[in-house]
Amino acid sequence: MSWQPLLDGLREAARLIETGDREVIEITIRSLQTASLGTLMAAIVGLPLGVLIGMRSFRGKRTVKIVFNSLVGIPTVSLGLLLYILLSHSGPLGFLDILYTVPGIAVGEAILVIPIIVSFVASAIESKDIQLRDLVRTLGASELETSIAILREAYSGVSLAVVSSFNRAFAELGIAMMIGANIRGVTRVLTTAISLQSAMGEIGLSLALSFILIAVVLTLNFLISFLQRGG
Amino acid sequence: MKQRNILIIAVVVVIALIGTSWYMLRPNQKENLIVSTTTSLYETGFLDVLKAGFEAKYPNYNVSFISQGTGLAIETAKRGDADMIMVHDPNAELAFLNGSYGVDRKIIAYNFFIIVGPQSDPAGIKGLAPLDALRKIAAAGPNGSALWVSRGDNSGTYSKEKALWKAADLNLTQIKGQRISGTNNPWYIEAGAGMTATLQLSNQKGAYTLSDIASFLKNSKEGNIQLVNLVQGGKEMLNVYSAIAVNPQKVTQAKFETAILFIKFLVSDEGQNLFGTFGAQDYGQAVFKPWITTYKTNSDPTLIQWVKEYAFFNGTECPDLYRYKADDLFS
Numbered sequence: 062m063s064w065q066p067l068l069d070g071l072r073e074a075a076r077l078i079e080t081g082d083r084e085v086i087e088i089t090i091r092s093l094q095t096a097s098l099g100t101l102m103a104a105i106v107g108l109p110l111g112v113l114i115g116m117r118s119f120r121g122k123r124t125v126k127i128v129f130n131s132l133v134g135i136p137t138v139s140l141g142l143l144l145y146i147l148l149s150h151s152g153p154l155g156f157l158d159i160l161y162t163v164p165g166i167a168v169g170e171a172i173l174v175i176p177i178i179v180s181f182v183a184s185a186i187e188s189k190d191i192q193l194r195d196l197v198r199t200l201g202a203s204e205l206e207t208s209i210a211i212l213r214e215a216y217s218g219v220s221l222a223v224v225s226s227f228n229r230a231f232a233e234l235g236i237a238m239m240i241g242a243n244i245r246g247v248t249r250v251l252t253t254a255i256s257l258q259s260a261m262g263e264i265g266l267s268l269a270l271s272f273i274l275i276a277v278v279l280t281l282n283f284l285i286s287f288l289q290r291g292g
Numbered sequence: 293m294k295q296r297n298i299l300i301i302a303v304v305v306v307i308a309l310i311g312t313s314w315y316m317l318r319p320n321q322k323e324n325l326i327v328s329t330t331t332s333l334y335e336t337g338f339l340d341v342l343k344a345g346f347e348a349k350y351p352n353y354n355v356s357f358i359s360q361g362t363g364l365a366i367e368t369a370k371r372g373d374a375d376m377i378m379v380h381d382p383n384a385e386l387a388f389l390n391g392s393y394g395v396d397r398k399i400i401a402y403n404f405f406i407i408v409g410p411q412s413d414p415a416g417i418k419g420l421a422p423l424d425a426l427r428k429i430a431a432a433g434p435n436g437s438a439l440w441v442s443r444g445d446n447s448g449t450y451s452k453e454k455a456l457w458k459a460a461d462l463n464l465t466q467i468k469g470q471r472i473s474g475t476n477n478p479w480y481i482e483a484g485a486g487m488t489a490t491l492q493l494s495n496q497k498g499a500y501t502l503s504d505i506a507s508f509l510k511n512s513k514e515g516n517i518q519l520v521n522l523v524q525g526g527k528e529m530l531n532v533y534s535a536i537a538v539n540p541q542k543v544t545q546a547k548f549e550t551a552i553l554f555i556k557f558l559v560s561d562e563g564q565n566l567f568g569t570f571g572a573q574d575y576g577q578a579v580f581k582p583w584i585t586t587y588k589t590n591s592d593p594t595l596i597q598w599v600k601e602y603a604f605f606n607g608t609e610c611p612d613l614y615r616y617k618a619d620d621l622f623s
Contacts, residue, residue: 097308150372150545160373161326161356244356245340261335262488262516288300 070268074276077269085270089277092250095163096231099170103226107175108219111182112208115215126183132176137235144169145239161242166250169236174226181225185218186211224285228278251277322354325550328366328374330448331486333533334359336506338570338580345566346557353550361486363446369393372543376551380448380533382603389605393543394536395616399609400558401533401567401580402599405452407523408491408508409500414438417500418522423460425523429500430462433479436472439499443490444482448531453502456528491517504531506571506579513575530595532603533580539616548617556621559584 077085114125146152148160159165189211197210212219234252241248243257251274258267333339339357346355360368362379369377370393377394379385388394407417407425415432417425432438443450457464467480481499483490487507494501495517505524511517523529535555538546557563564582571579583599586592605611615622 094308094311097305101305101309152371155372161358242356242358244358245343247354247356260331260486260488261337262492262511262514264516 066264066268069265071272073265073269074272078273085273087246088249088251088254088270089273091163091248092231092252092274093277095166095170095237095250096227098164098167099230100174100223100227102167102171103174103178103230104223106171107178107222107226108182108212109208110175111179111222112186112211114179115183115186116208116211126180129176129179129183133180135173135176137173137233138239139235140173141169141236141239144172144236148240160240161244161248163241163248166237166241166248169240170230170233173233173236174230177226177229178222181222182212182215182219185215185222188218189214220285220289224282228282231278232274322352323547323550325353325355325376325547325554326358326374327355327376327378327554328358328360328364328368329378330362330365330380330533331359332380332447332449332504332507333378335486335488336510336571336579338506341566341570342558342563345562346554349557349562350553353553355554361445362448362451366393369538370543372538372545374538375547376535376537376554378533378535380531381451382532382534382605383451384448385534385536386605388536389610389614392541393539395539395610395614396552396555396618396621397534397536397610397614398555398559398621399532399534399583399599399603400563401583402586402595403505403531403580404524405449405502405529405531406505406508406521407500408494408503408519409522410498411518411520412498413520413522415500420523422456422523422526422528426456426460426462430460430467433467434470434473436474436479439479439481439494439497441481441483441490441494441497441499441501443487443502444484445486447487449487449502449504452531456502459528488516491519495519509571509575509577509579527598527602530598530602532583532599534603534609537616541616552617552619552621559621561585 114122145160147154148157148165149155150160159168193211193214197207202210232252234256237243237248237250237253238256241250241253243249243253251270255267255270255274258270329339334357339359343355343357347353358365358368358374362381362384365374365377365379366384366388368374369388377388378400385394385397389397407422409417415429415438417428420428429438429440433440442453454464457467468478468482470479471477472479481493481497483493485493487503488511490501491503491507491511493499500522508519508521512519535558537548537551537555540546540548564585567580567582568578568585571577587596590596600607603609610622
């Protein structure tokens with residue numbers, strides 16, 4: 062009797078996938094869009110930053126690292142709220158007009174996962190032998206070339222950072238809800254749809270969407286791992 | 293080999309980047325309207341019906357509903373993040389108008405709140421008048437024979453609940469502090485959640501709660517709750533929904549013309565018909581009564597009088613001072 066809702070949810074998930082429900086496809090694609098765009102933006106900012114922190118030694122380095130490590134766990138709803146205040150039309154960044162848009166959610170998610178990228182990359186680099194860095198430098202590499210070489214060596218750490226960031230962005234709710242507001246056809250994503258459906262008491266549908274979300278994350282991660290192993 | 297993988301990943305990333313940039317930069321052909329509104333309208337699914345109806349008639353428009361609860365809906369509109377509001381709290385609406393944030397208020401629909409509770413009805417309130425029912429519950433609570441769940445947020449429903457306790461001469465602050473005798477548990481439980489969640493919590497706990505009829509019918513039908521409708525009707529339980537456009541003179545980003553177009557749709561025969569037919573098939577009764585239709589046909593004079601007493605300001609739904617470029621909206 063009590064397992065019934067879960068079974069119903071699984072059955073509903075299978076049905077939605079099978080019939081290719083248009084709205085489910087739409088929100089899944091949108092989740093992928095926000096998460097990948099957000100991760101991309103975060104990588105552009107976070108990779109150089111992570112390399113910088115990882116390679117150099119400077120005063121306060123430990124503090125900086127601790128701050129980034131802590132920010133990895135920032136509550137998404139708080140960050141979402143903060144960004145909402147900034148991006149609201151009456152807020153300082155209101156002129157950007159990205160509230161209630163997909164790019165807006167992507168920006169929020171990027172900010173969310175930058176600490177992940179910075180932390181993971183910095184520690185991946187630090188675990189590389191310091192002699193490697195000096196070796197590359199003595200071979201006449203510029204700062205940029207050195208960084209790229211180090212990143213290639215620390216590849217597994219970097220890919221872990223990027224994949225983890227994507228996972229976090231894809232599955233988060235707070236930012237998509239605060240900045241996107243779950244507007245049907247415009248900013249509704251998997252997580253906000255799940256939240257809405259359960260608020261509406263549609264347990265079966267929200268479970269189904271949850272299973273689909275997990276399935277997508279697992280599939281993507283397997284795919285990425287498979288690609289890497291191929292090399 | 294690693295090169296190949298990097299190449300594949302790079303290609304995927306580039307495609308994603310191009311795809312998303314195209315998506316972001318494509319010219320948005322449609323006029324956008326953002327309406328901030330209550331959870332009770334949103335959770336019943338009625339807003340999807342309104343949206344479909346409006347966009348069928350005006351295909352160049354895109355209506356987005358943001359449901360947050362009356363209090364937050366008003367805040368969002370004040371910030372310029374919405375172009376109009378649809379809410380059900382006359383006091384808050386008056387403050388919105390007084391603060392020059394809103395203009396052209398139109399009452400669009402009404403229904404009733406009800407008190408629901410467990411079938412066993414331990415406090416024995418079935419069929420009583422609303423205020424008497426509350427008094428009985430307040431008497432039964434401290435000795436553990438009745439529980440009450442409140443929305444506990446700044447929704448229109450919570451405002452109504454507070455007003456009812458006050459009208460029954462009961463001190464809500466005191467009630468919140470009371471504990472069931474012999475325990476440290478309050479009998480008045482604050483959910484801090486939307487209507488569906490509050491109903492589900494009441495269901496789980498076998499408690500009484502105030503609900504709008506639409507949310508109750510929907511959740512009952514779906515089998516989410518086994519609560520029953522115990523107290524209904526009466527002037528005190530009137531629930532009136534209004535639409536107010538954001539004042540473009542004060543909030544310059546507000547899309548005023550679009551908002552007025554939508555409000556005109558809401559009060560048109562077509563819009564009123566959507567109100568009047570929603571739920572008829574699923575629940576055997578229309579869950580939102582169309583106000584304009586009722587008013588024009590004078591089909592329920594007592595009710596019209598009640599609405600005027602409850603939701604009119606100075607004898608009108610929208611004082612002249614708060615009318616702006618309203619055309620024939622108030623004729």
